[in-house]
Amino acid sequence: MSEALKTVGETLIDLLEVNDVDVVFGIPGVHTVELYRGLAASNIRHVTPRHEQGAGFMADGYARVSGKPGVCLVITGPGLTNIITPMAQAYQDSVPMLVISGVNARATLGHGRGRLHELPDQRGMIATLALLSHTLHDPEDLTEVMERAFAILRSGRPGPVHIEIPTDVMGARIKAPRLRNIVRLRPRADAATINEAASLCLTAKRPVTLVGGGAVSAANDILRLAERLDAPLVTTTNARGAFARHPLSVPASPSLNAVRRLIADADLVLAFGTQMSQTDYDMHVDNGFPELDNLIRIDIDALQLTRGPKAISILSSAENAATDLLAAIGAGTRRQTEGASRAEMTRQAALAELAPKMCVEIGILDAVRDALPGAIIVGDSTQAVYAGNLYYEAGRPHGWFNAATGYGALGYGTPAAIGAAIAEPETPVVCLTGDGGLQFTLAEIGSAKDAGADVIFLVWNNDGYQEIETYMVDNGIEPEGVKPSAPDFLKIAEAYGLPSIRLTHVDELPAALQKFRQIKGPSLIEIHQTKTVGATA
Template sequence: MSGTKPSQARTVGEALIDLLAANGVEVVFGIPGVHTVELYRGLAGSTIRHITPRHEQGAGFMADGYARVTGKPGVALVITGPGLTNTITAMAQARQDSVPMLVISGVNRRNSLGQGRGLLHELPDQSAMMKSFALASHTLVDPAELSAVIAQAFAIMGSSRPGPVHIEVPTDVMPLPAGDVALRPTVPARPGADAATLERLAALCDGATRSVILCGGGAVSAGAAITALAEKLDAPVVLTTNARGLLARHPLRVPASPSLAAARTLIAEADLVIALGTEMGQTDYDMYADGAFPALMNFVRIDIDALQLSRAPRADLAVLSTVEAVVAALLPRLTARIGNGAARAKSAREAAWNGLSAKIRTEIEIIDSIYLALPDAIIVGDSTQPVYAGNLYLDIDRPLSWFNAATGFGALGYGPPAAIGAAIGAPGRPVICLTGDGGFQFSLAELGSAVDAGAQVIFLVWNNDGYQEIENYMLECGIEPEGVKPSAPDFAAIAGAFGLPALRLADMAELGPALAAAAERKGPSLIEIHQTRTRGASAN
């Protein structure tokens, strides 16, 4: 709690921090300014750790990475105006990937809002801007509303599909007396299916002989139950990017993108398709935008978001519930079936792998070598070629150990700050930031943030001399490449300037020992791989 002040003597800024702590917040990411200093009055005496990025976009991405590995909302504190607009990209990524994020910003004094007086950091209507994409945005104009506003924010993030929530506090409200604030955590209310819906779902399951299960990021917390369901239905389980690691080494797993022909064939031949916690979005199901995802027979969607259930592809049965609740209630209603599931899954895995190019298989094997060297690693990716390859096919042993910004919103520069957030949220586990030379330059300064935070991050830079993926796409479209060769700095020299040990690999055989050595050190380090100059990095 904030110092030793009696509860009624606390300011709004101090009480807000105490309410965050009461809701389990242990870390916030932010850059202080004159529009948030009254929040920092409460922060300095609290139990909450503060991490300072080099840019507010980094604060948002750090909050994202932290939330993904902990399951708790990531929290960012930013100033009004440019601080908040800098954070919008990270919030949009969180919205697309269903990541709980609470962004608390300042805003100018109440009597100036909407007046256009040319105040520092003024926006015409900051809250209206945020309401266009945040799950909710609230302006705290009355101190008496503070407890309810914080409770509402945590209820929104915990009760339905997660995403970013914004609260703005006017500078003249922050220092006001907060009054008597009850420091109670918010208990979210989560939906569950009714008995009639469960019976209908059980009947569909018992009538099927070739079931397939699709798992998205909303399913990862129900791993054991999903394994039991897959075994009872004898159903292959297709894992999207954010679900990789479920059913680890299980014969029913299919760790291949449903954008691949082999996975689509498996799905098309099914007489029941059950989608668990997946948006069914383009970057997972139609990555190449060919419109060839198959029509589905007896399609069931289970999702926590009612609006998502109404979107295409339309379900024959839509179930509004958490995945955990439905699967736990469904299992006792089912009889075990034999659907040749293991053989169908094996065929899909092999066909998916064999359908990939030699270049992509080589890049996946490099990712595999990272997990071989550091089995407990979390790999946080940016938009770069090996990450695209891993999103197509990657077989790993633990959920929440592979995530990146090459899905959904697709923001470059995500990897470095998100990896720092992940390292803060999962101390003791090695975190690998897999980033390209182009994307790394979007957030290169966050190397300093990693040093300051003592974050155990290994920055693994895939250097292909520019935006190689975009260059290839231009060539495929018959467009002369332009703007795809930004010059790269000497990454090892920059790492050294920040005090990080750095190594350029001459041969991919050096990667395992280099990773093991980096994992033994305290704090961050950097390893650079060049696609053409590092032997074994490319099949070409």
């Protein structure tokens, strides 16, 4: 009997499927059609954006909410260059993303003969912002390369991985491989390191816990540890909602003076899964974050532990470190360090620092959360999002994320919200975007309609790039280039078949959200900063 053969493209789909991939985002082209050969017969859903940048941001939002890698299929050349921005955002925010691209036929690579979609060195270009970038020269290497990709995506600090397949390799027939799901491997610290940290925890009189986006999956164990130590829980932007409304929760940025005072006063700071980077710890670039000589830092990435403040370093997944510390500390009586009162005072002082305009914007975020319990708010770079990054308590883990951290790419919100809605189709998803940022990826509203994604696009219209205009004025610069005109977003929504409303008063927001939540598919609500009553202080 002859041995079963499949094309590389068909085998690729099998390998994705066995590794729990249920959605791929991409735009097919002549240079990738062979990768699609087995897709229709699989259980994998294909979502088509309007632009490869949209594919990448959709994969990002999907990955953050589902916990699985977001997978994209893009053509060689412009398809790959279009997705570079989402890959950079994923790299900075540690989001697992698998980008599979075409590349020209093997015999043509490096010759510069002007082939369609040719780049001088496509893999070399992308390797600077991928955890792995590999060219599949030998069709028989496909299984090994894919297993390596999933090992990287699941076992260390996540980020983007790139595999390019030459057009003459895609259709090559190979032996059907043995399919296996790649096991997730997570580092664990040695007992001596854990015991040293546990001893410091047991003697601390004013402990504080910092929790970043890399530790959200360990939230339950970290909460148990914080309760044992009576330690306030300060969450960075990507960790908001992990401890929603708990008395120890401090949903405020370490860029705020009140939070910095809490941290500076601590005699022990436990930091789980946080880069301790500028966009969370020094948002105003004032270099005011306190020097710490009592920091224990837990991270899955050894290299990351060498960056930032000096600390006792624990190389471990957040889950393993939290459970190991709990075991080492023991199940004795809960320690009393006035943690809840320290957290409450910090919450009040942090809010008091904010300008009245920001407090209004945070109130609108609270209205969204309360009108749609369990909602996910996906943001772009707009003023209300910046306010929320400084102070906002999301209602659930992964209930608040946006592009105003890390790489900071405008246009993120719309497609990322679509990805989030695809990951959790029963969950309310609200995309908070500005009139400027929305126009970066405006066409993806059509993708939301095609995909049946239940996203409410909440447009914060301030007639341009208001954040940049304010910064210019504050620094004595005559504003220029900050007033791009916007379309009538309600007419745009109508053109795509979306129900929409422009609010006359912010008090109308809860009812509008609840109304559109009952409608299948996307919808749009506009708040105008000066024309909607109550939108500004």
